[in-house]
């Protein structure tokens with residue numbers, strides 16, 4: 369049991385019955401389809417754990433799915449929103465499981481296979497959680513897993529970013545971007561990123577070597593060639609993806625993260641005939657990576673910026689904020705209220 373959760377606390381954290389309060393989308397549409405309602409407790413089978421959620425970050429995928437894009441074709445309404453969370457284990461699959469009731473954890477749920485994280489209780493597979501970093505509050509920790517895992521997959525697993533390279537990260541001020549900037553810096557690369565002017569000083573403090581104001585400058589005119597582009601925008605704004613090819617060194621790699629945002633990427637890369645490599649990305653919610661990320665937070669090499677916190681009842685305002693496309697870091701739902 370954790371230092372902070374006593375047996376009495378733990379009793380109070382158990383589900384009261386076979387239902388859980390949850391944020392759902394009742395159909396496809398605007399924020400009017402969001403509702404806080406009771407849903408059946410998710411099935412806890414095999415090595416799944418039952419976790420009482422304290423906080424859960426809101427990511428663009430939830431907004432897209434609510435609007436009929438993203439995972440929309442794969443869900444049936446009403447469905448519970450949310451992918452990342454921090455909370456406390458209330459039920460473990462067996463006595464000597466490494467996570468036991470009372471342990472503070474963070475994790476990620478892959479929709480639609482698992483019910484979403486913006487509920488008082490989630491069922492989560494053992495391999496998709498890890499111990500929460502001690503240095504982060506529940507609110508901060510709940511804002512991290514999906515966005516930081518995406519950044520990790522882009523920078524480390526797929527990008528293989530390392531010392532001696534120059535990396536361009538589009539949308540460095542966003543949820544994924546601010547982790548990607550820090551990870552690329554941590555692994556020794558020279559980091560160039562794009563952001564509005566108001567975010568430049570902050571991004572430099574996170575390790576960016578050069579920040580380009582994408583509203584007033586053409587990045588391809590002001591930066592030196594790069595080895596890797598981590599594209600968090602695609603061609604949905606100002607042909608950001610296509611223009612990125614102009615700054616890639618021959619043999620360089622472009623990673624397009626928002627699925628569907630740059631449909632012609634492979635054709636353009638082939639037409640360039642410069643031995644460029646191009647890939648999309650789908651993150652995998654692996655607890656082993658969350659354990660490494662927790663170490664990076666606890667040793668001071670990673671930080672999370674929380675832009676705003678909302679109670680579940682104000683989820684519509686949280687969605688609107690993410691939908692603006694200009695959050696700094698993360699927006700979080702507090703499920704303790």
Ligand SMILES: NC(=O)c1ccc[n+]([C@@H]2O[C@H](COP(=O)([O-])OP(=O)(O)OC[C@H]3O[C@@H](n4cnc5c(N)ncnc54)[C@H](OP(=O)(O)O)[C@@H]3O)[C@@H](O)[C@H]2O)c1
Nearest residue numbers: 428518539541542543544563564605626649650651694695
């Ligand atoms: N494939 C996957 O598995 C996966 C996983 C996670 C996320 N994604 C996708 O990746 C994308 C980024 O996710 P996120 O959570 O980081 O989004 P986010 O937090 O909503 O991104 C917001 C940021 O985007 C910046 N921005 C907006 N327009 C820009 C432009 N034209 N150029 C540069 N920066 C711009 C804003 O910076 P300023 O305020 O400074 O303008 C803001 O800080 C989303 O489309 C998301 O759905 C995909």
